[in-house]
Amino acid sequence: MSASSVIFYIIAAVIIGGGILAITSRKIFRAAVYLLFSLLGIAALYFYLNYEFIAAVQIVVYVGGIVVLIIFSIFLTHASGDEMKRPVLWRAVFSGLATVFAAALTYLFITDHNFVPVGYALDHPVAPSVKNIGLQMLSTTEHGYILPFEVVSMLLLAALIGCIVIAIKIKTKE
Amino acid sequence: MNEIGLTHILFISTALFFIGVYGFLTRKNLITMLMAIELILNSVNINFIAFNKYLYADKLDGLFFTIFIITIAAAEAAVAIAIIIHLYRSLKSIDVDDADIMKF
Numbered sequence: 001m002s003a004s005s006v007i008f009y010i011i012a013a014v015i016i017g018g019g020i021l022a023i024t025s026r027k028i029f030r031a032a033v034y035l036l037f038s039l040l041g042i043a044a045l046y047f048y049l050n051y052e053f054i055a056a057v058q059i060v061v062y063v064g065g066i067v068v069l070i071i072f073s074i075f076l077t078h079a080s081g082d083e084m085k086r087p088v089l090w091r092a093v094f095s096g097l098a099t100v101f102a103a104a105l106t107y108l109f110i111t112d113h114n115f116v117p118v119g120y121a122l123d124h125p126v127a128p129s130v131k132n133i134g135l136q137m138l139s140t141t142e143h144g145y146i147l148p149f150e151v152v153s154m155l156l157l158a159a160l161i162g163c164i165v166i167a168i169k170i171k172t173k174e
Numbered sequence: 175m176n177e178i179g180l181t182h183i184l185f186i187s188t189a190l191f192f193i194g195v196y197g198f199l200t201r202k203n204l205i206t207m208l209m210a211i212e213l214i215l216n217s218v219n220i221n222f223i224a225f226n227k228y229l230y231a232d233k234l235d236g237l238f239f240t241i242f243i244i245t246i247a248a249a250e251a252a253v254a255i256a257i258i259i260h261l262y263r264s265l266k267s268i269d270v271d272d273a274d275i276m277k278f
Contacts, residue, residue, distance in 0.1 A: 085202065121229065
């Protein structure tokens with residue numbers, strides 16, 4: 001067993017363990033912290049696959065943005081230290097069975113299917129460097145992503161305004 | 175032990191996806207349901223990156239899909255938390271069972 005696969009299994013254990021604890025922990029603040037570990041493990045997996053830019057984006061957006069947002073909303077809506085109710089037994093049992101069977105079926109398909117990379121792809125690899133990503137992201141030629149880029153910027157603006165409109169407190173005069 | 179390949183990473187992402195589905199089905203709290211959705215979206219991102227690396231190394235399309243999914247997930251989480259805070263203000267609870275004011 002090489003050092004590379006040892007590192008991979010450690011990363012896998014962090015991701016899966018963090019995910020399971022985030023879903024089953026009954027203290028909501030702890031669940032958020034376990035989610036943080038799971039997301040950091042996913043960033044480590046991107047580093048392991050040599051996709052450094054995506055790993056950096058994962059850390060900045062998820063760990064620095066979304067998890068902090070979730071923790072702040074927990075502070076705003078929960079008294080600290082109170083435990084959530086246990087899920088109803090029959091619901092937990094049946095959702096567990098459904099997900100276990102679906103996961104087993106998916107594992108069967110994955111092990112059965114033979115993934116063969118195209119020969120051309122192996123001969124002409126494109127490095128996922130920031131330069132290549134930026135050139136293709138803002139390119140207006142055939143494989144450029146300038147249109148989705150602009151559409152997503154409009155979506156972010158709409159989400160920004162929408163958040164303010166939804167969460168604003170309107171003072172009512174009495 | 176053989177070399178780490180595409181199937182290993184697909185196993186992780188499948189496990190993470192179904193952990194998220196289980197959490198989405200069993201949790202009753204809106205914030206924890208949002209966390210389950212984040213896990214599901216992240217498993218999709220792992221899939222895109224793994225397929226891009228192992229099968230289509232001559233393109234960057236999977237990477238761009240991952241970037242856009244991360245962006246949209248951030249926007250979705252922000253809007254969801256705004257809705258949750260608004261709901262908490264009017265109901266004093268963020269349990270899905272209490273949020274039945276649109277029933278008639």
